[in-house]
Amino acid sequence: MKVIADDGRIHTSFNQVETRTGRISSLEPNLQNIPIRTELGREMRKFFVAGDGNLLVDADYSQIELRVLADLASDENMINAFNNGDDIHTITASQVFGLPVEMITKQLRSRAKAVNFGIVYGIGAFSLAKDIGVTRKEAQEYIDNYLATYSGVASYMNHMIDLAKDRGYSETLFNRRRYLPELSSSNHMLKSFGERVARNMPIQGTAADIIKIAMVKVDKRLSDENMKSKLILQVHDELIVEAPEEEAQKALQIVTEEMENACKMKVLLRADGAIGKTWFEAH
Helix, strand or coil: CCCECCCCCECCEEECCCCCCCCCEEECCCHHHCCCCCHHHHHHHHHCECCCCEEEEEEEECCHHHHHHHHHHCCHHHHHHHHCCCCHHHHHHHHHHCCCHHHCCHHHHHHHHHHHHHHHCCCCHHHHHHHHCCCHHHHHHHHHHHHHHCHHHHHHHHHHHHHHHHHCEEECCCCCEEECHHHHCCCHHHHHHHHHHHHHHHHHHHHHHHHHHHHHHHHHHHHHCCCCCEEEEEECCEEEEEEEHHHHHHHHHHHHHHHHCCCCCCCCCCEEEEEECECCCCC
16 A cells, blocks of 8 residues: 555566666565465466556566577577477476486476576585485486586586686676676685576576567567557566557567567577466466
8 A cells, every 4th residue: 555656556666786687676566576486376466457448468588598598508409499399398308317208297397397497506416306306316317417418508507617717707698797706715605606606697697688678679669669558567587568458469469579589599589478457367
């Protein structure tokens, strides 16, 4: 109730320079923090309703950080999997567990997904074992098999640490830097942290840059085409536009097109979109 503005709506404030990765953050209230992973959390999205005569158009990047990783690492196996439209987690599971694709169960796919995302964040065998409920030895095998399959990723990870040590910073595909004094620390924990950041900052940071480029392009295109639709919220890899009912279909097409063409990489970007009266329906 405290934050309802004069127009009867609740508006958040965005901050461009708060996060270390370069992502936009949101405060008072934080609208990027609406839960999605649980059934009950998802229900909360029913509270977000388009104005009279309008609909919400929601488009979400599909696995953008893994696509960025495939591009930055120039990993042929991963690039091909994405560009062929394959399910990356199923393909990874097939390679890591040495099974044909049709034998990959939900549980194996879910484990491969944890490995895929864990690698981006520099996860170790101990943490991975805890996350997916296997022994440390098994987790280490998964990581080793993963790095053997995606050898481009393995050499990229090592190269990024060496490069950051030489330069004193990591940078994104668009040359945005994060300085890393931690890399020269004598404290083992701090140094390890610096190495993790050196690996994942270019990935997370590039994904953050891409969504910002997409936002600028979406906004410009809606304006160029004299549409009443407006970009109203960004949540990590997701853009939400409020559009008059008669414009919603066109707005969805514009948002997905601009997101998918935000930048040219070796990997195709993919955005999945939907339309609904509430945020719940549009996701």
